[in-house]
Amino acid sequence: MSKSRSNVLHILLTATAVLLAFVLTAAILVPGVYVRAEESTGGDTEEVGDEVTVVSISVSETEITLKEGETYAMKVTAKMSDDSTKDAEGLTFTSDNADAATVNENGVITAVAEGEAVITAKGETEDIKCTIKVTVTKGAAPTVVSIKADVEELTLAAGETHSLIITATMSDNTTAMITGLTFTSDNADAVTVDENGVITAVAPGEAVITVASGTDDISCTCRVTVSAPETHVVSISVSEEQIRIGTSDKYTLKVTAEMSDGTTKDAEGLTFTSSDDEVASVDESGVITAHKSGKAEITIKGESDEISCVCKVTVSDSNIRFETLPSTGERVATGFNPGVTVAKTISDLAAAENIAPESITVLNAEGAVAADSMRMGTGMTLTVEDSSYMVVVLGDTDGNGVINNKDVKVILDYLTGASHLLDSRANNLAAQVIKGKNDVTIENALFLQRHLYGLENITQ
Numbered sequence: 001m002s003k004s005r006s007n008v009l010h011i012l013l014t015a016t017a018v019l020l021a022f023v024l025t026a027a028i029l030v031p032g033v034y035v036r037a038e039e040s041t042g043g044d045t046e047e048v049g050d051e052v053t054v055v056s057i058s059v060s061e062t063e064i065t066l067k068e069g070e071t072y073a074m075k076v077t078a079k080m081s082d083d084s085t086k087d088a089e090g091l092t093f094t095s096d097n098a099d100a101a102t103v104n105e106n107g108v109i110t111a112v113a114e115g116e117a118v119i120t121a122k123g124e125t126e127d128i129k130c131t132i133k134v135t136v137t138k139g140a141a142p143t144v145v146s147i148k149a150d151v152e153e154l155t156l157a158a159g160e161t162h163s164l165i166i167t168a169t170m171s172d173n174t175t176a177m178i179t180g181l182t183f184t185s186d187n188a189d190a191v192t193v194d195e196n197g198v199i200t201a202v203a204p205g206e207a208v209i210t211v212a213s214g215t216d217d218i219s220c221t222c223r224v225t226v227s228a229p230e231t232h233v234v235s236i237s238v239s240e241e242q243i244r245i246g247t248s249d250k251y252t253l254k255v256t257a258e259m260s261d262g263t264t265k266d267a268e269g270l271t272f273t274s275s276d277d278e279v280a281s282v283d284e285s286g287v288i289t290a291h292k293s294g295k296a297e298i299t300i301k302g303e304s305d306e307i308s309c310v311c312k313v314t315v316s317d318s319n320i321r322f323e324t325l326p327s328t329g330e331r332v333a334t335g336f337n338p339g340v341t342v343a344k345t346i347s348d349l350a351a352a353e354n355i356a357p358e359s360i361t362v363l364n365a366e367g368a369v370a371a372d373s374m375r376m377g378t379g380m381t382l383t384v385e386d387s388s389y390m391v392v393v394l395g396d397t398d399g400n401g402v403i404n405n406k407d408v409k410v411i412l413d414y415l416t417g418a419s420h421l422l423d424s425r426a427n428n429l430a431a432q433v434i435k436g437k438n439d440v441t442i443e444n445a446l447f448l449q450r451h452l453y454g455l456e457n458i459t460q
């Protein structure tokens with residue numbers, strides 16, 4: 001070797017040594033700078049200085065099977081350069097088939113649908129990674145756990161409808177609309193429901209609608225109240241617009257309210273006033289008391305002035321009594337002295353009420369004007385001013401104005417159904433039944449007659 005070549009080699013070696021010394025010194029003195037010495041046997045990283053680094057990461061399970069909807073949290077362990085292990089941090093997770101399984105930033109895998117996916121966890125560098133293979137199988141079809149209506153209580157007006165919306169809670173905690181429901185009402189008079197869950201309010205009342213799932217014996221209910229329609233009083237009317245009462249009589253007004261829904265009911269909250277308290281007064285309950293002969297108008301008012309009606313009262317001090325039969329509502333005139341004529345009846349009544357005789361008419365039972373000389377008999381019609389009454393001469397059942405055995409027979413026949421009796425026997429029986437002898441007095445006949453007409457409650 002020449003001297004010059006030897007010198008050149010010496011310079012190169014020296015320069016190399018200096019460079020190495022510099023690099024080594026820098027590696028030792030500057031934290032974080034180290035030399036990685038790859039070794040063919042392991043792939044481990046040999047550290048230089050205090051830093052412990054991630055050598056590799058791994059998962060506890062490399063293959064898992066999940067059902068649809070299930071989740072699985074990946075557990076990734078990092079093996080460190082000092083041979084220690086710890087939970088891996090700062091990883092990124094990816095799925096190669098999000099249709100089958102997804103993974104979030106925390107490594108939680110969610111099985112989406114039947115299929116396979118490989119989930120990869122990556123560290124800070126490409127070569128630090130691990131994978132888990134996920135097989136997703138079909139989950140069992142969820143079952144209905146409970147069903148619930150959109151409303152559990154409902155108030156409707158008659159004619160209104162409501163469509164029930166039924167939501168099912170499933171065994172996988174999801175909610176769903178389900179089919180195969182049946183709907184029943186426990187009171188179809190008030191509320192009906194069809195097969196689609198449409199409720200119809202029929203009439204005021206209550207009903208419980210039961211919704212049953214076709215399977216699993218699961219049901220829910222909805223209580224429906226059908227409210228009564230709002231109604232108000234349209235008008236009021238009195239049962240008799242014109243009455244004729246005696247000077248010591250009382251009469252109770254009966255007032256009916258016509259409602260906006262077409263129904264009627266007893267009127268309430270009324271006020272009563274009389275145009276002449278000296279003739280007839282009225283109390284707060286609608287009871288009229290007659291005081292002296294004359295005329296008065298009783299005005300009945302409802303809650304507003306527009307709601308009112310009038311009853312015209314004539315107070316008469318005649319012997320004739322004017323009554324309305326409670327059983328039939330028929331207006332009758334009674335109190336006639338037996339045998340009194342039509343002429344005398346008219347003149348006495350005209351005088352008693354201080355009215356013209358021409359305003360009084362009497363018709364016979366056939367509807368023709370009765371002759372003045374006729375006796376007043378049961379079945380005639382007495383019209384005073386504009387009011388008509390059926391004449392009832394107590395005891396005179398056949399209308400001839402005389403009370404005799406024939407009248408009593410009619411009464412007995414009616415009472416006993418004994419119309420098959422021969423006249424003579426019936427007459428005798430009538431007489432005997434009443435007094436035990438053949439004399440039939442007016443008192444006897446009145447007793448039976450009043451009983452028949454219900455004018456008196458006979459207890460004796």
Ligand SMILES: [Ca+2]
Pocket residue numbers: 395396397398399400401402403404407
């Ligand atoms: Ca008679």
